[in-house]
Amino acid sequence: MPFETPSPTAKLSIQSLSKNYVIDQKALRVLLNIDLDVHEGEFVSIVGRSGCGKSTLLRLVSGLENDYSGTIQLDGKVINAPSLDRGMIFQDPSLLPWMTVRENVAFALVNQNIPKAEKDKRVLDLIDLVGLKGFESAYPKELSGGMAQRAAIARALVSQPKVLLLDEPLGALDALTRLRLQNELQRIWLQHRMTMIMVTHDVEEAVYLGDRVVIMDPEPGRIRRIVDVPLAHPRDRASPVLHAIRDEVLKDLTNGVVI
Amino acid sequence: MNTAVLTDIRPTTGDRIAKFFLGLRGFVIPILALVAWQLASQQGAVQAYVFVPLDGVFKSLIEHFADGEIPINWLASLGRTASGFAIGGLLGVSLGALMATFRPVDVLVNPIYQAIRQVPLLGYIPLISLWFGNGEPSKLLIISLAAFYPTVLNTYEGLKHIDARHVAVGRIFLASRWQTFRHIVLPGALPSVFTGLMQAVAFTWLSSVGSELFFNPGPGLGNMMANGQAAFRMEVVLLAVIIIGVTGYVTNLIVSKIADRVLRWRNVR
Numbered sequence: 001m002p003f004e005t006p007s008p009t010a011k012l013s014i015q016s017l018s019k020n021y022v023i024d025q026k027a028l029r030v031l032l033n034i035d036l037d038v039h040e041g042e043f044v045s046i047v048g049r050s051g052c053g054k055s056t057l058l059r060l061v062s063g064l065e066n067d068y069s070g071t072i073q074l075d076g077k078v079i080n081a082p083s084l085d086r087g088m089i090f091q092d093p094s095l096l097p098w099m100t101v102r103e104n105v106a107f108a109l110v111n112q113n114i115p116k117a118e119k120d121k122r123v124l125d126l127i128d129l130v131g132l133k134g135f136e137s138a139y140p141k142e143l144s145g146g147m148a149q150r151a152a153i154a155r156a157l158v159s160q161p162k163v164l165l166l167d168e169p170l171g172a173l174d175a176l177t178r179l180r181l182q183n184e185l186q187r188i189w190l191q192h193r194m195t196m197i198m199v200t201h202d203v204e205e206a207v208y209l210g211d212r213v214v215i216m217d218p219e220p221g222r223i224r225r226i227v228d229v230p231l232a233h234p235r236d237r238a239s240p241v242l243h244a245i246r247d248e249v250l251k252d253l254t255n256g257v258v259i
Numbered sequence: 260m261n262t263a264v265l266t267d268i269r270p271t272t273g274d275r276i277a278k279f280f281l282g283l284r285g286f287v288i289p290i291l292a293l294v295a296w297q298l299a300s301q302q303g304a305v306q307a308y309v310f311v312p313l314d315g316v317f318k319s320l321i322e323h324f325a326d327g328e329i330p331i332n333w334l335a336s337l338g339r340t341a342s343g344f345a346i347g348g349l350l351g352v353s354l355g356a357l358m359a360t361f362r363p364v365d366v367l368v369n370p371i372y373q374a375i376r377q378v379p380l381l382g383y384i385p386l387i388s389l390w391f392g393n394g395e396p397s398k399l400l401i402i403s404l405a406a407f408y409p410t411v412l413n414t415y416e417g418l419k420h421i422d423a424r425h426v427a428v429g430r431i432f433l434a435s436r437w438q439t440f441r442h443i444v445l446p447g448a449l450p451s452v453f454t455g456l457m458q459a460v461a462f463t464w465l466s467s468v469g470s471e472l473f474f475n476p477g478p479g480l481g482n483m484m485a486n487g488q489a490a491f492r493m494e495v496v497l498l499a500v501i502i503i504g505v506t507g508y509v510t511n512l513i514v515s516k517i518a519d520r521v522l523r524w525r526n527v528r
Contacts, residue, residue: 096428107442141526
């Protein structure tokens with residue numbers, strides 16, 4: 001193979017990352033020696049059983065937690081606090097109930113020096129992008145679970161992050177809404193080509209969306225294996241290759257035990 | 260084959276009439292009581308003194324509105340309540356906020372606040388009259404305390420129980436300390452603060468009338484009632500009771516409407 005295109009620069013670089021929690025004066029090892037490079041514009045899914053530290057890994061990358069050993073770097077800069085470089089979406093939409101959809105999305109720019117006209121435009125564009133046009137003045141209590149999560153996605157994107165961190169973003173939604181939002185995530189990702197890292201319990205979702213699927217083992221949380229999904233986006237859910245990879249990941253997750 | 264059966268669920272005229280009468284259910288007992296009252300007043304002279312005939316009460320309402328007795332006393336009580344509410348509410352919200360924000364204040368003040376709160380307001384009346392006399396300052400102190408207790412407690416609780424997820428949202432978007440307070444802590448605590456203020460409104464009105472009964476004369480509905488009793492003017496006593504009840508009911512209604520408006524985002528399901 002000729003070296004025509006240089007390999008993409010590693011946007012996010014995690015090296016020998018370990019993390020302990022202290023519970024009852026005993027150290028609990030949550031993450032052990034995590035090494036992971038995520039490329040620019042790549043979609044990485046992380047799956048693993050409960051307690052494998054995948055959410056903790058995401059919180060560390062977001063900067064919400066900063067007590068760890070090893071290094072986490074974004075574009076060569078060490079991460080130790082939240083930054084608008086990294087957007088975050090939780091399983092719970094975590095909208096502020098006293099703000100309308102428009103105010104919630106705009107809150108992402110609360111501490112940014114952006115002219116009001118541009119702010120308004122960006123907010124409305126994002127609300128449009130996630131399909132919430134017409135609901136700008138709705139309060140979170142008036143939204144369905146799927147709509148609330150769409151608003152949270154708009155809020156995470158409005159600051160134009162380089163990396164979007166998704167912590168089981170569709171975990172609380174019903175099956176149909178979930179499939180629809182998976183397609184929306186894929187569409188947004190194709191449109192913006194930002195780096196996305198998504199933690200999920202749903203192997204199908206992980207394989208459908210991810211360029212790579214990171215399989216983690218629990219206690220202590222560590223990477224068991226990384227599976228490539230060499231299919232172009234947007235993908236066909238019925239693709240036999242996709243199903244084969246899904247079965248392989250499932251088998252690996254369950255240690256070959258048939259469920 | 261499934262055929263969808265669409266039922267017309269628009270209300271019929273019968274539904275509307277039924278709804279109208281259901282809405283009147285709250286009036287049934289008061290009307291029955293009034294009828295019983297009127298009947299009782301017609302049983303003889305003694306009964307007519309205890310149960311003043313309704314037309315007598317109504318006549319006296321017109322009369323004392325015209326001669327200024329009702330407006331003067333009513334406004335005096337309202338003004339006293341408003342002052343006490345303002346003083347006690349302001350101090351209460353401030354102390355609650357200080358206790359929730361600064362740990363040393365919490366440690367120093369919370370135990371004594373909890374201890375003082377155990378004594379009912381009426382239990383302080385002898386002490387207050389010894390210290391501050393029988394006049395206006397003592398009344399104002401009692402009313403202010405009535406607003407102070409619930410606002411301290413509810414402000415403190417509201418600020419202490421801010422949702423951690425909302426605080427995380429503020430951190431993610433790099434909100435400054437002031438922005439976090441303004442957009443996350445303050446609105447998050449507001450429902451609880453409002454609960455405190457609503458209790459304060461109810462308590463101040465009650466204690467306003469109570470303090471007027473206990474302390475020295477001066478204009479007020481409590482005094483109007485006490486004077487009516489002393490002069491054996493049953494209809495004046497009754498009028499005072501009715502005005503106190505209606506005023507309390509209406510102010511509570513107004514405050515809860517304001518709360519519904521300010522907290523319209525709240526999910527009350």
